[in-house]
Amino acid sequence: MPIEKETEQKIFEAAQKIFQKSGFEGARMQEIADEAGINKSMLHYYYRNKDTLFMTVFQSSVKKIMPQLFGTLASDIPLREKVEQIVEFYHDMFLKNPQLPAFVIYEMNQHPQRFKDFIGSMGVQLPEVFIDQVEDAVDSGKLRSITGDQFFMNVVSMCMMPMIARNMVQTVLQLTDDEYIDFLNERRKIIPSVIFNGLII
Amino acid sequence: MPIEKETEQKIFEAAQKIFQKSGFEGARMQEIADEAGINKSMLHYYYRNKDTLFMTVFQSSVKKIMPQLFGTLASDIPLREKVEQIVEFYHDMFLKNPQLPAFVIYEMNQHPQRFKDFIGSMGVQLPEVFIDQVEDAVDSGKLRSITGDQFFMNVVSMCMMPMIARNMVQTVLQLTDDEYIDFLNERRKIIPSVIFNGLII
DNA sequence: GAATAGTTCAACCATTTGGTTGAACTATTC
DNA sequence: GAATAGTTCAACCAAATGGTTGAACTATTC
Structure with missing residues (x-):
């Protein structure tokens, strides 16, 4: 079993990339999940919803x-x-x-x-x-x-x-x-x- | 019957306002229609689809x-x-x-x-x-x-x-x-x- | 090794969105 | 004033989207 980056961290980095590329409205949750290589519902598990995920990225x-x-x-x-x-x-x-x-x-x-x-x-x-x-x-x-x-x-x-x-x-x-x-x-x-x-x- | 601005022109101006405010992805066809004070299907009658309408505004x-x-x-x-x-x-x-x-x-x-x-x-x-x-x-x-x-x-x-x-x-x-x-x-x-x-x- | 808490995911759902349709209405042409 | 072309709209539709659920899997604790 390879030591993987924490899922939460992978999600954050993927979100950063997609939000920066497409903006809040243009970004798709599915695209972020794909980029992170995980299931879409993981996004909601770690970051309640699109707004929360976005604000985390934006503030950073x-x-x-x-x-x-x-x-x-x-x-x-x-x-x-x-x-x-x-x-x-x-x-x-x-x-x-x-x-x-x-x-x-x-x-x-x-x-x-x-x-x-x-x-x-x-x-x-x-x-x-x-x-x-x-x-x-x-x-x-x-x-x-x-x-x-x-x-x-x-x-x-x-x-x-x-x-x-x-x-x-x-x-x-x-x-x-x-x-x-x-x-x-x-x-x-x-x-x-x-x-x-x-x-x- | 009051002399109204041409519908096409009203659509163009409304689209300009909404696209500039919200961007392509953020803009909603319904919002543009409301802003123009006309029915949503008018947008498609004068400008085939969202892309065409957007390109018209953008080029202008x-x-x-x-x-x-x-x-x-x-x-x-x-x-x-x-x-x-x-x-x-x-x-x-x-x-x-x-x-x-x-x-x-x-x-x-x-x-x-x-x-x-x-x-x-x-x-x-x-x-x-x-x-x-x-x-x-x-x-x-x-x-x-x-x-x-x-x-x-x-x-x-x-x-x-x-x-x-x-x-x-x-x-x-x-x-x-x-x-x-x-x-x-x-x-x-x-x-x-x-x-x-x-x-x- | 059973119980527990944390993590992952496939399937599903409600809503929204861009786009279509067909009928009605209006102005123009002859 | 009938026929025609252009214009308007309410009702619909299929696809996409953000979000939910519940079951299964994994690691940790005792």
């Missing part, structure tokens, strides 16, 4: 994206390093889990009310340290006038958009899969540079 | 996002003006149709193969004029080294990400709906400034 996904981001933002390092760390983190994460950002953002849009409590309860909000850091840099004349919110938005946009809109961008730019990976990796250096220095020499 | 949506963008990129104006026009265009479009960008990008990710031909057949690709313009600016030392592809990606990212991830961003930044509109409108000036000048003074 959010935890892969958020805490590290806000941890870095709250840390005691210079602004430029924060940006560099965040850019590296998101690009590393994408290589491991390309569908994750699109999944979280789409489902978040579908049921905003449902998740606001959850997100809120995670203590996920822009750290004061970071806001102050941007404010101080602006006040002391080191940065052009900008709010912490907008600064944050710029960094996250430049990182995540190419991951979320991958298929559209890849089609428009006519890149192969490998070329797209290269394209993304180039951005590790481009993003901090554009954010801080802009393009004009 | 793509046409609202793409042609103007690539028209501006291909036009004979300075680079900075192109960026400014694109930023204005997307922010105006968002005010009229907040769900449109997320809809197109999500569905494009769901069925990439299905739409590659369609997108391709629209002649949607990065115009040579634009690529050359960036190249020339780099060669003549006016811009830091960057490709047209990456330049384009930066502009589109900064514009569209806050529209696509609205609910996540709004939750994290704890903004009301009105505040979020203001937040977006501020970006009309911020984006060209960051792209060209960066933040460091």
